[in-house]
Amino acid sequence: MSSLSLPAAELIAQTLGCILFGVYLVTLGIAARLLLTMESGKLKRRSAINWTIVIVSIVIFVNATLNLVVSTIAIVQAFVLYTGPGGAEHVFMNGSGWQTIVKSFTVPFQSLVGDSILIYRCWFLWNKNWVVIALPLLVWLANIACAIRLLDLLGQASQGLVISSTVQPWGQAFWSMTICINVMATSLIVGRIWMVEKDNRKFGIDTLSQNRPRTVLSHAMQNIIESGMIYTVLSIFTLVTYTLQSTLHYPASHLEIQSVGITFNLIIIRASRTSLSRQDVASADAVTVPIHFTHPQANDDQNSSTPVGDRQEVVRLSHDKDSEIMFAPTRMV
Structure with a gap:
């Protein structure tokens, strides 16, 4: 199935890629400011910066930029420099060409990076x-194995599309597993947040809400779900176009690679703004909420000034250096 000619699909893909790359750069600038500076605008100390998230942001930026640059080179070569038989389509059909290999590498690599940080x-x-x-x-x-095999097959092809029958099974497997990872990891994250929120409400605590109708945890769940949906929907679109062997896969892949960086930045931005909107945690890294309950038995061996009936279970809600909401283990004190 091919709803567009290959040159037309490549031009549309490049246009969409440039637009979304601009959106990505805007969100990256905002996220970088939140990661590297304090509210006053001064740079954070090195020990206060979450370098894991910073490094991932750099990797995503370099990979997205590489994809756009190589795509631009391929467009110029096909429509401007090449004057031989077959026209622009001949250039894009060169399956083992370095432009095709690099572009075919950057798209799955970006998805693998996004999935890895989600699992983290x-x-x-x-x-x-x-x-x-x-x-x-x-x-x-x-x-990862699927991506390696996919690139190996493309490197052996002298002519053909990345959606050809030879490489299609591996591509289908890759995008199917990408969707599965996203759904599983997002569900586990949202489930964990919901469990803590449920426990807080069970003991009559509206965590950090200050009588607002929604809590920090509710905002966190909405943030994760909405960001995950963007990435999942685009992954499904990419899988469908790939399975149908449609040239719409080229625009879809450009949407996919930029969506990883955009959703990654949006999680940081929205989590930070939710955190900063709470006056009682604007300058704090963590908040400890005591939950009182009565134990049926006393521990005589414990020399504590706190009565048994006043022992506390502590649920710690912490905002780490990149403003992601993390949870420390629930423990007895």
């Missing part, structure tokens, strides 16, 4: 429990 967030929120992320992690590793 899930692992952190679940108290660094490896069992919880075992399945998403295994699928992610399998996805």
Whole structure:
């Protein structure tokens, strides 16, 4: 199935890629300011910066820029420099050309980076429990193998499309597993936030809400769900166009690669603004909420001035250096 000619699809893809890259740069600038500076505008101390998130942001930026630059070179070569038989389509059909290989590398690589940070967030929120992320992690590793095999097949093809029958099964497997990882990790993250929110409401605590109708946790769930939906919907669109062997896959892949960076930045921006809107946590890194309950038995061995009936269970809600909402383990004190 091919609804557009290959040259037309490449031109549309390049146009959409440039527009979304501009959106990405705007969100990156805002996110970088939140990651690297304080409210006063001064640079944060090195120890106060979350370097993991900063490095991931740099990797995503370099990869997205590389894809756009190589796509531009291919467009210029096809429509301006090449004057041989077959026209622009001949250039785009060169399956083993370095432009095709680089573009085919940057798109799945961007998705793998986005999936890895999603799994990392899930692992952190679940108290660094490896069992919880075992399945998403295994699928992610399998996805790396699919991407490598996909690039290997493209490198062996002298002529053909990235949506050709030879490489299609591997591409289908890659995008299918990308969707699965996104759904699983997002569900686990939202589930963890919902569990903490449920516990807080169970004990009559509206965490940090200051009598507002919605809590920080509710905003966090909405942020994660909305960002995850953007990425998932575009991944499904990419999978459908790839399966149908439609040239619409080229615009879809450009939407996909830029959406990873945009959604990554939006999570940082929206989480930061939600945090800063709470006056009681504007200058704090963490808030501890005591929940009182009565124990049926006393511990005689414990020399504590606190009565047994006043012992507390602490739920700690912390805003880390890049303004993601993280949760420390619930513990007895």
